[in-house]
Amino acid sequence: MPSKPKTFYEMELERVYQKTSFRPEHYLQIRQSKAFMKKYHTERIELNDLAAVAFMSKFHYVRTFQRMYGLTPRHYLRDLRIAKAKTLLRQGISITQTCFDVGYESLPTFSTAFKKCTGLTPRAYQKRHQSNLE
Amino acid sequence: MIKISVTSIPVEDQEKALDFYTRVLGFIKKHEIPLGEHKWLTVVSPQEQSGVELLLEPMAFEPARLYQQSLKEAGIPWTSFAVDDLEGQYQRLCDLGVEFSIAPREAGSVKIAVLDNTCGNYIQLMQEL
Numbered sequence: 113m114p115s116k117p118k119t120f121y122e123m124e125l126e127r128v129y130q131k132t133s134f135r136p137e138h139y140l141q142i143r144q145s146k147a148f149m150k151k152y153h154t155e156r157i158e159l160n161d162l163a164a165v166a167f168m169s170k171f172h173y174v175r176t177f178q179r180m181y182g183l184t185p186r187h188y189l190r191d192l193r194i195a196k197a198k199t200l201l202r203q204g205i206s207i208t209q210t211c212f213d214v215g216y217e218s219l220p221t222f223s224t225a226f227k228k229c230t231g232l233t234p235r236a237y238q239k240r241h242q243s244n245l246e
Numbered sequence: 247m248i249k250i251s252v253t254s255i256p257v258e259d260q261e262k263a264l265d266f267y268t269r270v271l272g273f274i275k276k277h278e279i280p281l282g283e284h285k286w287l288t289v290v291s292p293q294e295q296s297g298v299e300l301l302l303e304p305m306a307f308e309p310a311r312l313y314q315q316s317l318k319e320a321g322i323p324w325t326s327f328a329v330d331d332l333e334g335q336y337q338r339l340c341d342l343g344v345e346f347s348i349a350p351r352e353a354g355s356v357k358i359a360v361l362d363n364t365c366g367n368y369i370q371l372m373q374e375l
Binding site for chain 1: 348354360368
């Protein structure tokens with residue numbers, strides 16, 4: 113059976129990705145570092161660890177990650193941690209416990225990051241969720 | 247902080263679109279407010295029910311219809327939805343009779359597929375790799 117003709121969009125996708133400056137192994141290397149962050153985001157992670165997992169220098173790693181995903185590894189890690197924190201806070205876990213459970217070592221740093229990502233402090237987020245449930 | 251609260255997709259028939267977006271894609275109806283001959287009709291993801299609402303907007307403006315048709319003819323998706331498991335969703339939707347113009351394929355840092363929403367648009371499903 114003949115396959116369907118490609119749409120203009122599919123042809124454009126192929127054209128654009130043929131021109132991409134990344135080598136296939138770069139995608140795999142960066143994905144390895146993402147998988148590492150997903151697995152260990154509740155622990156202390158240094159940029160050196162991530163660059164080592166990706167087999168790149170720190171500078172090359174940050175630059176490549178940002179160009180591929182549109183944000184720095186640090187922000188990606190922060191978003192992972194805040195997403196997890198939102199889940200824990202909705203479950204009624206205390207703010208201090210949540211802070212440490214998602215890999216932050218300081219409550220003020222956690223609160224600042226949380227507010228930046230959600231627009232609410234952890235306490236306000238938890239309160240709002242509890243009142244929604246009631 | 248400014249947030250995205252509603253985004254829209256033009257549809258030919260709001261009832262048909264609601265059926266596709268809820269029964270087939272798995273969204274949940276959030277608002278259905280009568281407005282003249284149409285409705286303010288939105289759906290949300292079950293995972294983010296207080297998140298961004300998708301407005302199933304009636305196609306009632308001729309220049310927009312031309313734009314929609316031109317995108318469809320070129321195979322260009324109107325918008326994209328994120329999925330965790332693209333291959334799984336592809337199989338599930340194929341089993342429900344959904345037609346795809348692009349089967350799952352890698353495109354840089356993502357894997358994509360493009361489906362026909364039966365309401366005049368293509369929709370891209372995207373899994374970040």
